[in-house]
Amino acid sequence: MMERGRLLVVSHPAVLPVNQLVYAELAERGWRVDIVVPDHWEHEYGHITPEPLPALAACFHRLPIVFGHRPQRHLYRARPLHLLRQLRPDVLFLEQEPFSAVGLQWGLAAHRAGLPFGVQAAENLDRLLPLPVRMWRAWVLRHAAFVAARSETAASLVRRWGATGDVRLIPHHVPEWPVPSRTADAAFRVGFAGRLVPEKGLDILVDAIHRLGVGVELVIVGDGPLRSWLQEADLGGAGLRVLTGLGHDEMAGAYATMDVLVLPSRTTSTWAEQFGRVLVEALWCGVPVVGSDSGEIPWVIDITGGGLVFPENDAAALAVVLGELRANPGERTMLAERGRRAVRETFGVPAVADDLEEVLRLVAIARPG
Template identity: 35%
Template sequence: MTTSSLRVLFISHAYVVGVNQGKLQAIAETGTEVGLLAPSNWKALEWNRLLPLETPYPKIKTYSAPVLFAGKGGAHIYAPWKIWRVLNDFQPDVVQVEEEVFSLCALELAIWSRLTGKPLVMFGWENMDRQLPLPRYWVRQFVMSTAKLIIAGNRDGADLLRQWGYNGLVEVMPQMGVDTQFFAASMRRRVSAASPPGEAACRQTSPERTNDEFHIGFLGRLVPEKGVDIIFAAVRQLQQQGLKCRVTLCGSGSGEEALRQEAQKQQIADLVTWRGGVPHHKAPEEISKFDVLVLPSRTAPTWKEQFGHVLIEAMAMGVPVIGSSSGEIPNVIGRPDLVFPEGDAQGLAAILERMIREPEWWEETGRYCMTRVYQDYTHERIAERLLSLWQTLLNDKSRQYAMS
């Protein structure tokens, strides 16, 4: 089967938001027929807001249907007849369900896969071995025994799948990549005309700093597990060494008041700018003001960093990143000298100090970050990997059919 004749249906609540559909569009650009089924009544429970299905890409054939338990990733479920109606209309060669393997939505499509013989592909972020109620445990085992391929969003998730007894094909890649036209090299950086964006020839100008200050940025939720207080402690150490820097926080959350108190305690409150929540369309503008983006997440009893998508957004712009050792962060960054042990303010301060004192090294890390994104994390690169995996599944199925 050629790419142009391949029909793939995606099912996921994540794609109700149009900016998340870039990967699907990249797949559709190859000539593959792409369908999408997403809830018509999805709720963002954190903000108690209804999210209607957005349709920014005409090449993606979209279907919507209401779900029970809208807003709950593992519990939401479609009416069975609606799923069958969509499947009969689109006639997919492959169905890719981007929900956890213990979700009820996954169970619905696993039953369809067994009845039709069509291959089921799963994607999930889960990277912690949670104790599941018996019904959910049964769902997980049924879905895993049905899926021909499971994509884990991180390496810990892939290890868990094996621990849970899955013996099929496992790949590790994020659910979606980064739009390198949207998250483009910032205005204060220039790219050599002799090479395309993302190549090693990209070079950066010196940071544009107010009063020669080094700008440390964070973009994300202001909650304890994101570890923003570690940035404050590190900046306090840099200040004691006479190094000039500022912190810009883009985000909101339940931990904001505690963080404001921590900034006062560390005697750096005058060095912190609080930008509040930043809409996605303004994220590149904010990131372009950073000399470095820091993601200092710390593992909690029920959570550890599953990927850290903001990392690849900054990296795509040539902004150096530093991250903690929590979860998938070290694998996303791919360089030990840009990773510090979670909770270790002194370790973070040491990397920041080197960036400030060695502008050449700061420039080199920015070039590295951009190159890594173009090699591994663009929508187009992820689309290429998925197409190869689907072709492998369908070729294996054809061989099995020929031998029967």
């Protein structure tokens, strides 16, 4: 196969194979894809050892870092310029925010090497960052050839912050799992997947479930500091099942146990839901969704047509929505089918690879020399 181009990706999310799927798709299409990842990564639940997908194993570069638990503040203990000259990519994609330390570190090296580069943007709040961070964010956005915006809000923000390159909506992808068989149950099963932390609005979900009462089962997939509280919560006669320690490949089976997935996130002064990956994962598995109006949740639900939105922090409104879906299985089926079609078209791996490849080719063609 004729080589389409040479891409270098620098990405801490790519320590997980599931986050490499779009790059593997590009490699399948004929791109030479090298991926730089941290040689270790720490998160709130433990240590991650980076592993490549088989298609990317030969070009997977684990480099040492400092501050390995901070997505925006870690740095590589390496010489980026040396690696750029060694690998000779046509374009560099930094799967990091423009205000990240890695964005500046590798952006400076790419600029010095005369190599076009792009960054991702998922941030959806215009937070007041320290002056030095705002200065390097402005430099990165002024010199980036493109920005892969993960939402319309993120795209608007980077333009406001001074992006001069091609700002494209290139959303996160959903794994293309085999569609699981749905399991039947007499109870109406309301699911949640994610971190068990206050900003995810679990107290609102518990309150809504209590209002629904008997005949409902709350299915929780995840872990975090609120697990003990959740297991002791008064659910008004509803059942509770908590699943922890599931690998990403096991999530499709977990979604298949749900009649509806709820993401009741609440906005804080420093965070709003930037995507809600569980929404598109659930829809892929044929499960309709309900979400609060925090951050990008309404955007995801609107463009997929696969669910309903309620005002954040409003347990009574959530209970009404869930009660209506409980009483109307036909509506649940309609939402799930419509949502799955839209997810495939917008968030499927081939669709996201198409979006990324288009801008990569334009940038590579426009490269001087």
